[in-house]
Structures are given as structure tokens and as C-alpha cells.
Amino acid sequence: MRKSNSRRCSRASCTNAAIKTLTYIYSDSTAVLGPLSTYAEPHNYDLCSLHSERLTVPVGWSVIKEEIINHNTGPSEEDLMAIADAVREVANTETGGKTMQPELGRRGHLRVLPSN
Numbered sequence: 001m002r003k004s005n006s007r008r009c010s011r012a013s014c015t016n017a018a019i020k021t022l023t024y025i026y027s028d029s030t031a032v033l034g035p036l037s038t039y040a041e042p043h044n045y046d047l048c049s050l051h052s053e054r055l056t057v058p059v060g061w062s063v064i065k066e067e068i069i070n071h072n073t074g075p076s077e078e079d080l081m082a083i084a085d086a087v088r089e090v091a092n093t094e095t096g097g098k099t100m101q102p103e104l105g106r107r108g109h110l111r112v113l114p115s116n
Helices: 049-053 078-094
Strands: 019-025 031-036 045-046 062-065 105-107 110-112
Touching: 019 049
Parallel strands: 031 062
Antiparallel strands: 019 031, 019 045, 105 110
């Protein structure tokens, strides 16, 4: 089943998901191949991986390929431990070093705590 937000490759008979958008700038004889645009435009072409790699342009035209390099692999273990330590420190400061009261009951995301 196709997702409602996914777009297909603009090439005839291709049913692959589009990953890049091709835009022609006729006045500069340039083709720009970049990341998939936010929304489909009538004068742009959405291309799958295969067709974006096989892109050819008219003789004398130049191609600009904008690649997104994703170096973000997420936080390191040290980052996560630093965040956990900061949360613990804030929790201890807010409670004045006292232990939290025990829960009387729990339902989903709601908790019942005893009144003082």
C-alpha cells in the first residue's frame, strides 16, 4: 500500500519512490538535481535512485548535483550519560534531596500520589 505522503518517480513506467527532484533552468542551460522537494511542482521532475543516477542532459548543459551528507548518527553514550546526570541533579535539587512519595496507583500515564 502506498503512503499518502510518498511520491513516485516521474519517469514513464517507473513505480519506484522518488528520492530527488530535478529542475531545469533553461535560461542558464543547467539541470539541478537536489533532495526531494517538499511538495510536487508541475515544472519539476521527481526521480527515483536509479533514474537520478542515470541522469543525462542535453549537450552543452551543465548539471548541479546537491548531495545531502548526513553525519548525524545520534548522541554518543557520553552525551546520554551527561543528560541523565543533569536530569538527576535537577530532580534532587527540586525535591531538596528528599525521596519521592510512593505511588498509590497508576493508570496509563496518570499517577495517584498520597496527599500530605
